Amino acid sequence: MVLGLRRTGKSSIVKVIMNENRENALWLYLDLRKFETREYLTYKDIVIELEKAFNSLPKWVKDFIKGLRGISVSGVEVRFNWSGEEKIELSQLFDRLSELGERNGKKVIIVFDESQELRKLKGYNILNPIAYSFDNLKFLRFIFTGSQIGMVYRFLKLKDPESPLFGRAMTEVVINPFDREKSIEFLRRGFEENNISVKDEILEEVYENVGGIPGWLTYYGFNFITERDHKKALKKTIEMGVSSIKEEFDNFLIGREGGKERYYEIMKVCKKGCRWRDVKTAIEVAEGRKVDDKRVTELIENLVDASFLKKTDDIYEPTDPLIAQVF
Ligand SMILES: Nc1ncnc2c1ncn2[C@@H]1O[C@H](COP(=O)(O)OP(=O)(O)O)[C@@H](O)[C@H]1O
Ligand SMILES: [Mg+2]
Incomplete structure (x- = not known):
């Protein structure tokens, strides 16, 4: 896991590591930022991203996965099917990639850049093939980066006993802003x-x-x-x-439109630091009625998990001084 606020250099660091390890690893880099404006993703979206990453690999790699269900190779282009009888199965693809790594003495590394976007995947649980790889495939590795740090944890569900990745160990690299x-x-x-x-x-x-x-x-x-x-x-x-942060905040509100006024209210109240009680009071004053404690906590937690606010002791404040300027 490579975690840090937006623009702290996560993608840059991963790309440097990729360049420095061209010889001893095969890299599949998936840029999921493009899904920030989407309310949800489907299996098709992920398959297309994997296909794109796969097509950047050398020809001998493409030849190696020929014959796998859901894959067709024409010339140098590889096509992955995402639906019907002949659809690609990610655990099979991962299996084959690991085997390829093993035969060539290279790690195969899949990078999900801005991996919190995968939380929006509907109708398919990508944690299953990832857990399968984690437990069985020695030559396959994953890197998950994320700017919305709490949302990456919500996606991976490492602490949820019901989740496929429950209890798996991950290495965390946290990229902090400079002092x-x-x-x-x-x-x-x-x-x-x-x-x-x-x-x-x-x-x-x-x-x-x-x-x-x-x-x-x-x-x-x-x-x-x-x-x-x-x-x-x-x-x-x-x-x-300010304009980038506004846009990112609008993206955060996609699928949360009902809470829009309240989220703005919270950011305004907390731009120079606030306590839970200040938030509750501000929302109640703005709306002229009582608001459930649980709902207040949930709204604040969403802002913290999306890395707009951080909590130090009892105080919530913006994670970055430019955020304060937006509100
Ligand atoms: N160590 C660094 N030295 C110089 N510039 C950097 C460094 N890390 C990041 N940058 C600059 O900051 C910008 C944001 O970095 P990026 O890797 O895109 O961040 P993130 O992926 O965390 O959002 C990049 O365009 C790059 O120009
Ligand atoms: Mg990035």
Whole structure:
């Protein structure tokens, strides 16, 4: 598991690891971000993503899976069937991939980037073939990344005795934003590479406004280099940040439309830190009626699991200073 807020560098890290291990592993990289705006996914969506990833592998790999049910190979293109009698069975595909790895002395690694999207899969439980692989297939490995950290746990259900992956051990890699010192050092080194020297106060101001997320720091650096003006660069970075976060919040609300007003209310109340009680009071004042305690807790938990809020002791606050600016 590679977990961290959006733009902390998860995909970048995984891609570096992929590049450095081209020789000793076969990689299937599935970018699930494209499903953020979808309310649900189907088996077909996953099969198509796997097919796409599979087609980026060398020809000898494609030849090896010929003959497996649900797979047709024409020339260099592989087609996976997702329905009917002849549909592909993921546990069989995984079996064959592991065998391929074993014969060639390579690990086969499937990356589900932004894996919390798989929670939306309807009519098919992908945890079954994953658990099967986990228990039986030595040469197959999975990497799950996620920006909505709590939602990745909700998807994998490692602590649910009823779930296929119950009790399985995973290695967690948590990518945290840079702290103040590292952020400033990161910007300074970036500017040095471009032969630009910038005063510490300016770098401090960047950190105060955008926080330590590498994606925003990099974007600020890029803006500075193109604009050659700190204020303009900062303004542009904040604008971009605010509009991206708005979009991500809208995606979060897909399928949760009924709670929209309440979620906005909570984010407003918590933008500088709040307690559970403040949230309950604010919602009740806004609606002029009592609200169930359980419902309040559930709404807050959804925001925490989607990584918009974090809890430290009794205080809930935005995970990133730019989030506060949106509300
Ligand atoms: N270690 C790093 N050094 C420089 N830039 C980085 C680093 N990690 C991430 N970035 C920049 O931050 C942006 C966001 O990174 P990304 O890997 O897409 O994050 P995530 O997958 O966690 O959302 C990238 O476009 C990249 O330019
Ligand atoms: Mg990513």
